[in-house]
Amino acid sequence: MTVHIDGRAIAYEVRARVAAEVAAAFPDPATAPGLATVLVGEDPASAVYVANKRRAVREAGMRDLHRALPAGTTQAGVAAVIDELAADPAVDAILLQLPLPPGLDAAALIDRIPAGKDVDGLTTHSAGLLARGEQGLRPCTPSGVIELLESTGVTIRGANAVVVGRSALVGHPMAELLLQRDATVTVVHRHTADLAAVTRTADILVVAAGVPAMIGAEHVKPGATVIDVGIHRTDNGLTGDVRIAELDGIATRVTPVPGGVGPMTIAMLMVNTLRAAGHGQSARCSRS
Ligand SMILES: Nc1nc2c(c(=O)[nH]1)N[C@@H](CN(C=O)c1ccc(C(=O)N[C@@H](CCC(=O)O)C(=O)O)cc1)CN2
16 A cells, blocks of 8 residues: 655645744734745746745745846846845845756856845755754755655654755755755765666655656665655646656555645745744754
């Protein structure tokens, strides 16, 4: 019997807790935490994600401070907007939606965000705090995966965890967060020899490869928990990196796409926004 982890339901609970904390800590909506989302260009998927983030901010009782910039905005133009938001005391949190249009240097722009407002946890400073195990804001998707694991009763300490992918957005911070919870962590990538032999050692398998349907039954140990971070738009709708139907009766738990990790990314952004404003106990993992 393979359980499909309901990311929408867990995200709903996290977001409800954030909303309750906002209402208690900020009775005046004018002083509630403010998140500035910065969207450059017209990438359709990014537009959907940012719209969903903005709706979540409003539903949590927080302030939605969106900035939309045309696709042709220069590096200096985006930098100027980030610098303005960074200097504005009414802005608690800044998020630069990725990917950026070609020609823009995302890492350099992200590094203009002050660590205290870095609700994506993607600046060099935030990544350094994570690597050293010091307090800081953590990237939303890996934090959401930890929240999913812990809230569904998966034991991380002592588990063999394998992370497929090593991106700054997901794979790398995911490995750090699992390691800090005392998992034995292996990161695999496109140059790993005999990938399946490594993934089959995993009690917890987190797949963030960005390759549709890459992982199937041959990669999974019986009893494993499989977390699919991939999201791909196909003619048949959204799919992930995992051929989830093959895992029925093999894995103990799997996350579906849609309805698994994706909603947690937005829920953890709400947690981080509240924390950037100096509050928040709504989730277990976005700081440590
Ligand atoms: N600055 C950032 N950019 C990007 C991030 C990020 O964390 N910070 N992550 C991804 C995209 N992303 C958030 O921005 C994201 C992806 C998917 C979902 C989600 O809720 N997915 C739903 C399906 C929604 C749909 O219909 O498309 C699901 O899986 O159920 C939320 C956020 C890249 N960019």
